[in-house]
Amino acid sequence: MDSSTSVTVTQKEQMMVEQQVFQIYSLFADLPPNSQSFMLEIQRDSHIDYLTNGLRGLGSSFCVLDANRPWLCYWILHSLALLEESIDEELENNAIDFLSRCEDPNGGYGGGPGQMPHLATTYAAINSLISLGGHSSLSSINRDSVYSFLRQMKQPNGGFRMHDGGEVDVRACYTAISVASILNILDERLVEHVGDFILSCQTHEGGIAGEPGSEAHGGYTYCGIATMILINEVRRLDVAALLDWVVFRQGIECGFQGRVNKLVDGCYSFWQGGVSALLQRSYPIISGLVASESEEYSDADSTLSATSDIPECEHAATGGSSLQGDNEACHNNPEGARDPSAPTNLNDVGHNFLEWKASMGPPFNPMALQQYILLCSQLQEGGFRDKPGKSRDFYHTCYCLSGLSACQYSWSGDLGSQPAPQAILGPYSNLLEPIHPLYNIVLKKYHEARDFFSST
Ligand SMILES: CC(C)=CCC/C(C)=C/CC/C(C)=C/COP(=O)(O)OP(=O)(O)O
Numbered sequence: 001m002d003s004s005t006s007v008t009v010t011q012k013e014q015m016m017v018e019q020q021v022f023q024i025y026s027l028f029a030d031l032p033p034n035s036q037s038f039m040l041e042i043q044r045d046s047h048i049d050y051l052t053n054g055l056r057g058l059g060s061s062f063c064v065l066d067a068n069r070p071w072l073c074y075w076i077l078h079s080l081a082l083l084e085e086s087i088d089e090e091l092e093n094n095a096i097d098f099l100s101r102c103e104d105p106n107g108g109y110g111g112g113p114g115q116m117p118h119l120a121t122t123y124a125a126i127n128s129l130i131s132l133g134g135h136s137s138l139s140s141i142n143r144d145s146v147y148s149f150l151r152q153m154k155q156p157n158g159g160f161r162m163h164d165g166g167e168v169d170v171r172a173c174y175t176a177i178s179v180a181s182i183l184n185i186l187d188e189r190l191v192e193h194v195g196d197f198i199l200s201c202q203t204h205e206g207g208i209a210g211e212p213g214s215e216a217h218g219g220y221t222y223c224g225i226a227t228m229i230l231i232n233e234v235r236r237l238d239v240a241a242l243l244d245w246v247v248f249r250q251g252i253e254c255g256f257q258g259r260v261n262k263l264v265d266g267c268y269s270f271w272q273g274g275v276s277a278l279l280q281r282s283y284p285i286i287s288g289l290v291a292s293e294s295e296e297y298s299d300a301d302s303t304l305s306a307t308s309d310i311p312e313c314e315h316a317a318t319g320g321s322s323l324q325g326d327n328e329a330c331h332n333n334p335e336g337a338r339d340p341s342a343p344t345n346l347n348d349v350g351h352n353f354l355e356w357k358a359s360m361g362p363p364f365n366p367m368a369l370q371q372y373i374l375l376c377s378q379l380q381e382g383g384f385r386d387k388p389g390k391s392r393d394f395y396h397t398c399y400c401l402s403g404l405s406a407c408q409y410s411w412s413g414d415l416g417s418q419p420a421p422q423a424i425l426g427p428y429s430n431l432l433e434p435i436h437p438l439y440n441i442v443l444k445k446y447h448e449a450r451d452f453f454s455s456t
């Protein structure tokens, strides 16, 4: 759907959601402590059953004509990886075989065997195979033909087309650049003018829209900032305006909304939570609050204790004015956008990002978001949903779990370092695997893929 055709929610719709959510919270508050503990637990076994049955079910519908199956594979396999659960060999082989059959002879993956290749399903297929991990999964990816498909989708304005004759938007830029980066095939020809296109989509609100002239939206904002980081041009964005926009997207219901005057929804736990995780690591550097990506500045235990813990450094004194200056200098100037101290190999940017420490706390309330995810989105029988009254599905399961992981590690200065118990709502056994926030892949799986694709 074109986000510029957005219809603002009515006061009545907003009040209905608030009522449902607050009813859940007040019922929860009246429960005895042991029932409260149960409600705050991630129902791991139920989620695993829901997900593995879903994957098995996909097997039997692999002949059904729909264009979503690589996405279903990714949503399920990534959710299982977040829960640190593996699948049996037969299921794994079926998934690898199915995804290989989605590959087009001219490059890229379609929504099913014989379907036209598409950037979204190419991203989903590759992220699925990386989430599975292992030699047969990773070696099934033909990087030459993926590269050729990405080149076919590249547009003169710098953007990418989702598919032959399809839309040119920020999702297409992200899926193309993310895939190229993780497969170690990113080059200047793919990157050329992508930053100009993304920049033209940052709106007066501060967030990023799908296309120039549309409304800022969490999904596109995630795609936009992640792309700008991966191509080493994040300094060109107005990150102060972006931060201003995202801090107001968490509602009183505790969940995130995707855009102004719309309802909260569990899936934005990742899209907006992911934007926040990326900002925590890039905003202080761009704003001059810390000296450079490579410099050490956080405490030895690398755990932030409060939002005000922004470390002191010689640049901090200039605060906001430094931000204005730096950002204006490179906003419309690609030459000034790249950090001279950053590596010249574009394929290393996503990897080196893991060294960028979060020198500011989360620009949202992670405890409140965990509460929304666990009490309003989680179903005790397995799976997650958008909001109370909606049904569970694999998309919301994937992005609620991804958002939950982002919350749990949101106080960890070093990506993936063990969170303190106070960072976790519910029992510590709720702790999920950490993700790489630029690709939304479990960190361990990311490292395996990085080793594989930098040695082959
Ligand atoms: C990696 C990849 C392909 C990312 C896609 C990012 C993403 C989720 C984009 C959202 C698109 C959009 C405008 C939805 C609005 O739907 P809506 O009007 O039903 O929802 P709303 O009322 O919450 O805005």
Ligand SMILES: [Zn+2]
Binding pocket: 265, 266, 267, 268, 386, 396
């Ligand atoms: Zn949703």
